[in-house]
Amino acid sequence: MSRHDYFSQFLHAVWHGESGHPLVASLLAQPAFAVYRNTIFKGCVDALSANYPAVRRLVGEQWFQGAALAYARRHMxxxxxxIAYGDGFPDFLDSVDAVRELPYLPGVARLDRYWSESHLAADDAPLDTAGLHAVLASGRDVQLAPQAATRWHWEPAYPGYSIWNANRDPGAGPLSGLEWHGEGALLTRPEGQVQWQPIGLGACRFLDACRAGMGVAAAAGLAQAAEPGLDVAxxxxxxxxxxxxxxxx
Known part of the structure; x- marks a missing residue:
């Protein structure tokens, strides 16, 4: 068999524990191959555990390990x-029946994912704030480009940011008096450190518009439409x- 076919069959055997090719099947039958498979899956589970700490803290170690292994078996x-493994984990959680009891969990997972993406994003130059203030004061409409590390998310039905923050930041303390309504989150990386804060629906829509290439005036209109009474400035x-x-x- 060609080298390409061999490696294709080998990977199939690793991920699915079976092979129709005699050579790979003979490897699969060896006890050491099971150890090899388990080591690979453990590496994937450990990576998910590191990349989704808020989810792990919410559901507990045992449940998380099981969900992470199920994901790893489907996603090579x-x-x-x-370090960036698991980009589809939030959508995977959304498909798990047991998560119906924790409907906010996929949103929390997305914020964990956005933290990783913000952390790994390329470096961009800082904004010329004085220049921006000058052109806006002159009445000129401009397009704003979000930083490569900027991420935002609006959770319409659940206080996703509050739940995520309480489980991501050990110093956040326990949740108390939580109001069950939508929340937005903003993640940025000024000076090389990922930071996060709550934002409203209007700010999320403004950032959506900026990402789509719209000018500040049009973006502000969408923000105010989404959140009436918003002070855009x-x-x-x-x-x-x-x-x-x-x-x-």
């Missing part, structure tokens, strides 16, 4: 470095201060 890593100032943008044009 596409990189030998597992204050919102924009908070986003700039958080380091959400890299440039304008």
């Amino acid at each position: 890593p596409d990189d030998a470095c597992l 204050v919102m924009l100032g908070e986003l700039v201060q958080a380091g959400a943008f890299t440039s304008f044009h």
Whole structure:
């Protein structure tokens, strides 16, 4: 068999524990191959455990290990470095029947994922805040480009940010008096450290519009439509201060 066919059959045997090819089947029958498979899956589970700490803390170690192993058996890593492994884990959780009792869990998983993406994103130049203030004061409409490390998420039905923050930050303390309504989250990486904060629906829609290439005026209109009474100037100032943008044009 060709080298390509061999490795294809070998990977199939690792992930599915079976092979129709005699050579690979003979390897699969050896006890050491089971140890090899278990080591690979353990590496995937450990990577998911590191990449989804808030989810793990919410569901407990045993449940998380089982869910992570089920995901790993269906999703082969596409990189030998597992630091970014598990991009589909939030959607996988959304399909697990047991998660119906924790409907906010996929949203919490997405924030864990966004933390990893923010951490691993390329470095962008900081925003020229003085220049931005000058052009906006002159009445000129500009397009704002979000930083490569900027991530945001709106959870319409659940207080996803509060739940995630309480389980991601050991110093956040226990949740008390939690109001069951939608929440937004913003993750940025000023000065090389991932930071996060709650934001409203208007800010999320503003960032959506900026990512789509819309100008500040149009983006502000969408933000106010989503959140009537929103002070766009204050919102924009908070986003700039958080380091959400890299440039304008």
